[in-house]
Amino acid sequence: MARKDHASETPATQLLRREKVAFTEHLYDYVDRGGTAESSRQLGVDEHHVVKTLVMQDESARPLIVLMHGDCQVSLKNLAREIGCKKVEPCAPEVAQRHSGYLVGGTSPFGTRKEMPVYVEHSVLELEKIYINGGRRGYLVGLAPQVLSTLLGARAVRCAAS
Secondary structure (H helix, E strand, O other): OOOOOOOOOOHHHHHHHHOOOOOEEEEOOOOOOOHHHHHHHHHOOOHHHEEEEEEEEEOOOOEEEEEEEOOOOEOHHHHHHHHOOOOEEEOOHHHHHHHHOOOOOOOOOOOOOOOOOEEEEHHHHHOOOEEEEEEEOOEEEEEOOHHHHHHHOOEEEOOEOO
16 A cells, blocks of 8 residues: 655645645555556545546647546536636646646646646636646655635636537
């Protein structure tokens, strides 16, 4: 299970501490392509409460971040419609890394290299607590979902695939 109790600082945790955001740290053994199913299993939390950070781009290759429940998929068509774009698609891993400053699998919406608009599935904001990447593979932070709106200016959207 968890390797240790504390992770070293990341740009994400530096931002959270600087802004005095209360959060808990959750380390797990990263499994390549394990995704939120693996992290939720190891940490013993509901996958619906684990939020994945997806770096995408619009038709003009402008990057954006989408935050989605771990057990849901993003409808690209619904997302494009919600944010007023013709098309949205996932960034290639190396492009996502260049925009965010994080390795894919360790992408946090906090402390990104480039400032990007953030969109969050509306029902994520209704949860009591979420677990979201802390800026390193195998490392989630637990916090109140309202932080996504107050700190990141995340806009609620309805883009989960049904």
